[in-house]
Amino acid sequence: MTFSAPLDNRVPATTASSAAAPTSECGRSRNDDATKTPFYGEVQRTLKNVFGLRDFRLYQLEAINAALSGKDVFILFPTGGGKSLCFQLPAVCEWETKGLTVVVSPLLSLIENQTHALKKRGVDVVTLDDPGAQRLRPGQSLPSLLYCTPERLDHSGKLQNILTSLDKAGQLSRFVIDEAHCISLWGMDFRESYKNLVQLRERYPKVPITALTATANPQTQDDVIKTLKISGCVRLTQPFNRPNLWYEVRRKNQKNQATLHQIITFIRTKHLHHTGVIYCSSREKCEILAQQLRDAGLSAKHYHAEIATEEKTQIQLEWQNDKCKIIVATIAFGMGIDKPDVRFVIHHGVPTSLDGYYQESGRAGRDGKPADCILFYAFKETIYLLKRIRDNEKATTEVKLHKEDGLRHMIAYCENDVDCRRVQVLNYFGQPITPEECGGCCDNCADNRDTYVQDVSEQARSTIRLATTLISTTTKPLTKTDLINKIHGQIKDNSEGGKATPKSKIERLVGRLLDERLLESQTYSIGPNTHAKVHVSAVTITFMGCS
Numbered sequence: 295m296t297f298s299a300p301l302d303n304r305v306p307a308t309t310a311s312s313a314a315a316p317t318s319e320c321g322r323s324r325n326d327d328a329t330k331t332p333f334y335g336e337v338q339r340t341l342k343n344v345f346g347l348r349d350f351r352l353y354q355l356e357a358i359n360a361a362l363s364g365k366d367v368f369i370l371f372p373t374g375g376g377k378s379l380c381f382q383l384p385a386v387c388e389w390e391t392k393g394l395t396v397v398v399s400p401l402l403s404l405i406e407n408q409t410h411a412l413k414k415r416g417v418d419v420v421t422l423d424d425p426g427a428q429r430l431r432p433g434q435s436l437p438s439l440l441y442c443t444p445e446r447l448d449h450s451g452k453l454q455n456i457l458t459s460l461d462k463a464g465q466l467s468r469f470v471i472d473e474a475h476c477i478s479l480w481g482m483d484f485r486e487s488y489k490n491l492v493q494l495r496e497r498y499p500k501v502p503i504t505a506l507t508a509t510a511n512p513q514t515q516d517d518v519i520k521t522l523k524i525s526g527c528v529r530l531t532q533p534f535n536r537p538n539l540w541y542e543v544r545r546k547n548q549k550n551q552a553t554l555h556q557i558i559t560f561i562r563t564k565h566l567h568h569t570g571v572i573y574c575s576s577r578e579k580c581e582i583l584a585q586q587l588r589d590a591g592l593s594a595k596h597y598h599a600e601i602a603t604e605e606k607t608q609i610q611l612e613w614q615n616d617k618c619k620i621i622v623a624t625i626a627f628g629m630g631i632d633k634p635d636v637r638f639v640i641h642h643g644v645p646t647s648l649d650g651y652y653q654e655s656g657r658a659g660r661d662g663k664p665a666d667c668i669l670f671y672a673f674k675e676t677i678y679l680l681k682r683i684r685d686n687e688k689a690t691t692e693v694k695l696h697k698e699d700g701l702r703h704m705i706a707y708c709e710n711d712v713d714c715r716r717v718q719v720l721n722y723f724g725q726p727i728t729p730e731e732c733g734g735c736c737d738n739c740a741d742n743r744d745t746y747v748q749d750v751s752e753q754a755r756s757t758i759r760l761a762t763t764l765i766s767t768t769t770k771p772l773t774k775t776d777l778i779n780k781i782h783g784q785i786k787d788n789s790e791g792g793k794a795t796p797k798s799k800i801e802r803l804v805g806r807l808l809d810e811r812l813l814e815s816q817t818y819s820i821g822p823n824t825h826a827k828v829h830v831s832a833v834t835i836t837f838m839g840c841s
């Protein structure tokens with residue numbers, strides 16, 4: 295086991311492991327052949343006349359070509375990458391594959407946003423509740439697009455009959471699965487009703503499928519493709535690196551007021567008149583923090599799932615129109631929101647996975663201009679998150695373990711104050727980059743202290759042995775902090791001339807052993823408080839003979 299560390303003894307935790315790179319076309323430059331299709335003229339006309347755009351973004355044209363050629367397509371573009379055009383444009387193109395495109399989207403609000411924008415452009419689009427849905431039968435003048443939720447597609451026998459008859463008449467062009475990561479148990483927002491989309495290929499074997507997502511690591515991507523049975527699909531991946539975003543993790547001070555003070559100072563000094571989002575882990579925290587920001591003279595409102603729908607729309611509109619500058623929200627806020635000039639996204643608490651963090655922080659700087667992503671981190675808060683995962687009675691053991699893994703990656707990211715933040719996140723998404731490509735645009739790269747690489751295998755072994763003894767000889771359960779304090783009191787680092795090992799190094803070492811599951815933590819409650827006690831994992835006991 296090695297650590298690279300700055301010379302002042304900071305020691306990084308492990309970075310997220312890099313899964314096999316997807317068979318994507320990521321990083322490839324625009325393919326000139328893409329303009330040599332028989333429908334290129336029609337595609338260009340539609341881009342200009344219907345969508346009012348002049349040029350395509352990376353891989354949009356390839357996605358459109360694949361769709362118009364009747365192929366299955368898997369699109370992984372980051373938030374704001376321009377996924378919608380990849381299925382909306384082929385749906386309205388006058389080409390031989392023309393018929394009805396059925397778009398499955400997870401939220402009514404997303405459906406409303408998209409259908410509203412399309413109608414404004416003169417596109418013939420319906421939802422099942424529109425009067426225009428009467429035209430959904432063979433022989434009628436069909437709309438170009440039908441938007442529906444997966445639940446409606448699953449439960450409406452009437453809709454299924456319509457789709458079967460359109461399919462028989464050769465008038466069903468395509469199924470589009472938006473936010474396709476919801477189909478995977480490994481995705482961050484698994485939805486039961488998405489699982490049933492597996493039946494699309496069986497029911498309509500000849501109808502091509504397009505799946506789109508902004509958040510899927512290689513495991514989730516493969517799972518989506520397998521579940522939808524589109525293994526021969528054209529896979530298109532835009533680079534996930536967002537060079538204009540500054541990534542930073544700040545350790546949360548024990549006192550809540552100190553974090554509040556830091557947030558207020560940060561906004562006042564750097565973003566006084568700018569738009570931003572602050573994510574909090576609970577509804578109550580959102581309300582309190584928004585009030586505290588208002589008390590400090592800032593323009594802030596809270597937003598969470600329990601607010602009435604009309605009020606939510608109102609708050610979102612005020613923010614969208616710059617009447618309110620800061621939204622303090624739970625993760626209920628964000629999906630489908632297209633505000634280009636968000637200058638900062640602050641996480642007041644730790645997100646549960648890097649998928650979530652990438653998506654939420656990615657709402658900053660969609661206009662390509664510099665924006666800040668600041669995460670306030672306290673290990674203590676992750677104990678509650680771990681307990682919530684383990685106590686979820688609806689989740690299977692497999693899903694719980696997967697979510698625990700996601701949280702561990704997130705903790706490793708926060709604890710690692712040496713390696714480039716971008717490298718860590720992009721490794722996780724299977725798009726490795728070098729720290730040079732970060733351009734000093736994260737706190738770790740901007741920190742110019744020299745680093746060194748140290749083999750800490752022996753220290754890891756002695757820490758495990760010591761932890762085993764301490765755990766077995768202490769009557770009360772040892773938390774991570776207890777264990778670090780006790781080890782700090784006892785361990786001597788031979789390589790440093792008998793001086794006690796700095797506590798920061800022990801913290802990183804224990805953190806890393808937990809990340810690697812050589813040590814494990816188990817949650818327990820005392821009264822209303824949740825704690826996590828550390829124990830040596832079964833694997834470690836077997837291999838090291840500790841007991």
Ligand SMILES: Nc1ncnc2c1ncn2[C@@H]1O[C@H](COP(=O)(O)OP(=O)(O)OP(=O)(O)O)[C@@H](O)[C@H]1O
Nearest residue numbers: 347349350351372373374375376377378379508630
């Ligand atoms: N070729 C293009 N040229 C200019 N603007 C574009 C182009 N394609 C898309 N856009 C604009 O980029 C913005 C983001 O597009 P879109 O909403 O499709 O992104 P997305 O990938 O679906 O993002 P999210 O995952 O956040 O929903 C929109 O305002 C859209 O009009």
